[in-house]
Amino acid sequence: MQEKRLRYENLVNAYNSWLYRYAYWLCGEKATSEDLVQETYLRAWRFLDSLKDEKAAKSWLTTILRRENARRFERKQLAYSEIELDSLPSEREDFDTRPEVLALRNALRLLPKKYREPLVLQVLEGFSLEEIANIFDLPRNTVATRLHRARQKLRKHLNGEEQLVQVNELP
Numbered sequence: 001m002q003e004k005r006l007r008y009e010n011l012v013n014a015y016n017s018w019l020y021r022y023a024y025w026l027c028g029e030k031a032t033s034e035d036l037v038q039e040t041y042l043r044a045w046r047f048l049d050s051l052k053d054e055k056a057a058k059s060w061l062t063t064i065l066r067r068e069n070a071r072r073f074e075r076k077q078l079a080y081s082e083i084e085l086d087s088l089p090s091e092r093e094d095f096d097t098r099p100e101v102l103a104l105r106n107a108l109r110l111l112p113k114k115y116r117e118p119l120v121l122q123v124l125e126g127f128s129l130e131e132i133a134n135i136f137d138l139p140r141n142t143v144a145t146r147l148h149r150a151r152q153k154l155r156k157h158l159n160g161e162e163q164l165v166q167v168n169e170l171p
Contacts, residue, residue, distance in 0.1 A: 008045055015061050018125070022062065025120070026069050036072070040065040059131035062121070066135060107157045110164035115150035118143055 019040060023033035043064050044051075051060050108116060118136065121127040129147075133140045156162035 004048060008048055011044065011048075011057055011061065012041060015058055018058065019061060019065055022125075023065055023069070026066070027072075032072075036065055036068050039068045039071075043068065056131070056134075058125075059127060059135050062127075063135045063137075103158060104154070107154050107164060110157070111150055111153060115146050115153060118146050119150040119154075122147060 016037070019037045020033055023036040023040075024030070027033055027036065040061060044061060051057060108119070111119070118132050121132050121135065122129075127135070129140050129143055132138075132147075133143045136143065153162065153164065157164045
């Protein structure tokens, strides 16, 4: 039991800030983000023995958090709001305010969710294709296609060739 507790504490210490930022990105509310992270850790404690490879811990916790977020919508229908990436809490508050960076953030925010989420996980958080495929429960090739299309859409938008329009999506 002591070994399990130590293993769990190591997970919490290593991934707490990441999980909170990701939860906030998903829902946009501080209290809801905290609840999601708490529910994620409760489920992680219950199923900690199923985590065989510590290197997969981040993607395992991310998958749990995404499923907890989905359960939130199953329990009751809430209005889903788009969250601006500029409003994400960060360990550092010195956001880059150069015009090109703001344009990229805005374009990323306008991408459809199915393209935006895998791209954020890969580019900003360093997840591999396999990890993203596991998180979304999708084939690897589907994730690769979505990442390719996301980059194409961003490139076309930033070059003025394509207009991205914000779409209100359910999670």
